[in-house]
Structure formats: C-alpha cells, structure tokens
Amino acid sequence: MTAATLVENIELPELSAKAQGEGAPMARRDLALLDHVSVKLEVVLGQATLTVKELFSLEQGDTLDLETELDAPVLLQLNGKSIGRGHLVAVGDHFGLRITEVAG
Template sequence: MNEIVVAPIELEEVAYEPTAGDPLIKRNLSMLGHVTVRLDVVLGAAEMNVEKLFGLGKGDTVTLDTHLDAPVILQLDGKSIARGQLMAVGDSFGLKITEIL
C-alpha cells in the first residue's frame, strides 16, 4: 500500500495596503476576466419572531439595525469585501466604495 505523507508548508505573509484608486485585486486576470460574479450589498438586518413575520403586510415597515448614515457592506459569495455609500445612478442605486476590507 502506498503511504501518502502530508507535510505542513509555511507561506510568506505579504502586507498590502490599498491606496485610493487601487483595484481590489492586483493580478493578471486574462484567464478569469470573463467570469461573471454576483455581488450583494447589505444594508442591515432585522430580528423578529415568526408571529410578527407572518403578520407582515403591504405597507408595513421593518426597521433595520443600521443608522441612515452608516456605510453599507459589499459582499462576494457571502464574504464582506468592501464598505461604501449608497448613491443614485440614474434611475438605479449605486455604491461608492469607501473602504476595501
């Protein structure tokens, strides 16, 4: 029987401090540039019991745990990658990135 040996490796840690205008990822993306990903913007959250949830109707308000001026979170696959401010872009919402996480 062949025995598989797994040995730990040490990776060099490199510090990267993005400056204004730097892209989120600095790499040659020629092989991945065409891949589409989905980004989600998280405004906040709310907690309520099931009775109240099932009682919600048209016109009801759900209060979020976020202040009006607090930054929103940009997520990629559920992982927070940036913070920003909501903006109007024509007839749509947009996100002005203020911090890369």
C-alpha cells in the same frame, strides 16, 4: 477468469526548496485567464430581528425597521462574504454604491 491490474512505479524528482513552499508560489496567478468570468455582488443594507409571530404578521405596506443608521456604511458581499463597504448613491434612476473600503 480474473482481470489483472498492472501497476507501475512512477519516480518523481525531488522538489526544490522553491517548490516545497519557500520562495515563489508553485502556481502563478494569471488573472487574464479569469477576465471573462462574471461574479454577482450583493449590497447588504442592514438586518432586522423579529419574532416568528411578527414575521408571519407582515403585510404589504408595513415598514421594517433595519438595525442600521441612515448614514452607516453598507456591506459589499461576494458569495456571502464581505469584501468592502460603501455608501448608497443615486446613479440616474438606480441605486449605486460609492466604495469607501475594500478588503485586502
């Protein structure tokens, strides 16, 4: 016995000029819907280039020279993408970031 599949045509109304990409966006951004969502930001101080031999010879107490000057801004990242820059500051007993630039 074979199973029959019923398929019905669906008629869609023509899209207006606005819905086709001209004028207002089809979906409005309501950021209030996302207020409770947490995101994790990372602050990138710099980078270092090492050979594999140098990497495997690192020991506790070694100093790793970052290719960043002391007063250079650090990167603020979200999911690996830069979204801003700033300078490190002390906030009580913790590090903080004074934001100097935000990606637009």
